[in-house]
Amino acid sequence: MKYQALGNDYLIVDPSRAGGTVLGPEPPPEAVRLLCDRHYGAGADGLLLGPLERPEPGTPVPLRIFNADGSECGMSGNGLRMFALYLAEHHIEAWRTGTPFTVRTRGGDTDVRITDFREGRVRLGMGRPRFASAESSEGKESDRDSGVAVPVAGEGPDAVVTVTDLHLGVPHTVVFRDRVDGELAQRLGPALAWHPRCPEGTNVEFVRVHDNRTLEVVVWERAVGPVPASGSGACAAAAVAHARGLVGGDVRVRMPGGEVDVSVARDGRISLTGTTQEVMRGVLSPSLREELADRGTGSQPSGRSGT
Incomplete structure (x- = not known):
């Protein structure tokens, strides 16, 4: 089937x-x-x-x-x-x-x-996402608020990309941009998904904040490449956006394949609702x-x- x-x-x-x-x-x-x-x-x-x-x-x-x-x-x-x-x-x-x-x-x-x-x-x-940690001048802190600067083989704004890493069943890397599309995913997705810092690979979500209840997301999966939608990827994007105060607890995530609803509870637990x-x-x-x-x-x- x-x-x-x-x-x-x-x-x-x-x-x-x-x-x-x-x-x-x-x-x-x-x-x-x-x-x-x-x-x-x-x-x-x-x-x-x-x-x-x-x-x-x-x-x-x-x-x-x-x-x-x-x-x-x-x-x-x-x-x-x-x-x-x-x-x-x-x-x-x-x-x-x-x-x-x-x-x-x-x-x-x-x-x-x-x-x-x-x-x-x-x-x-x-469940609850596990955010990665990064070393900073002030000691060890979660990277969910500020992100981590990652050098990639690009030029201009693509030379160094600020990312947030987390684990939600599988590893995810979230990137915020003012504009997200398939061309961006094709350009940066492979470099980030199999960056030397991620020896087992990571799924990459490129995220644009539309408003405090809506995110636009394009996904590059480590083992597949570009996909029209990802349920766990939508949750990862919403978790990071919520942690940064960019969205509330109830978020509509729009992807090329369609939309899902993600809720982030006060204790950090995430739920996903969508059709199949x-x-x-x-x-x-x-x-x-x-x-x-x-x-x-x-x-x-x-x-x-x-x-």
Whole structure:
């Protein structure tokens, strides 16, 4: 099955169903890359492997998340919303009516509630962001208020970029600019995402403050590149803007693929609300299944972590 959230699309492979999955319990990176390839496979930004056990009310539902490059990641706000809708549609009918449940990923547990099943609207509790720290002349302080100057291979305003680093399931780097667009992301995204200071990579959010309730965001993900939207990226942008006093606790985040709502509570916890949609259901051809099964031999991880 394939779902999309604001243009960010994932394949869902459900090993809990009878017959299991051709990917096996440990999907080889080569197999994931083939399945997500838009020319030779089914095509997607990533893969959701789950539920790993048959879902039961009151028990966290285990999920593994992979990006199109074959790397595994700990958190995806868009992916979790898609998975939540899938669970309500195909496993636990009570979850369609707003009964809360929990999804367990490598990045931790996420509280989930479907607020409108027909519209595909899902609310996630994303937890508290962990801001990075930077050395300053006055000692160690959080970089969320002032940011850190990072030299990159550019000229003029691109020679040194002020960024704010934080972790929200996966690492994020937020950059504020008076104007954000795809050209800016293409120019600075790769240099910041794989800067020497970030050996495991980081997802980059370019942010413009429209007003105290609205942000415009363009995202460059470390394992994918430009994406139309990112749920965790929207939360990272809102968290930094709120910490700097640029926006209030309720923020509308506009991205090329659409909008999500982010709320920052007094204790710093962040919640994300947005829509998702099932795109298609299908069966892989015997030839593709055979090739996927063969991809495990001699394959190596990409070495880059996911979004």
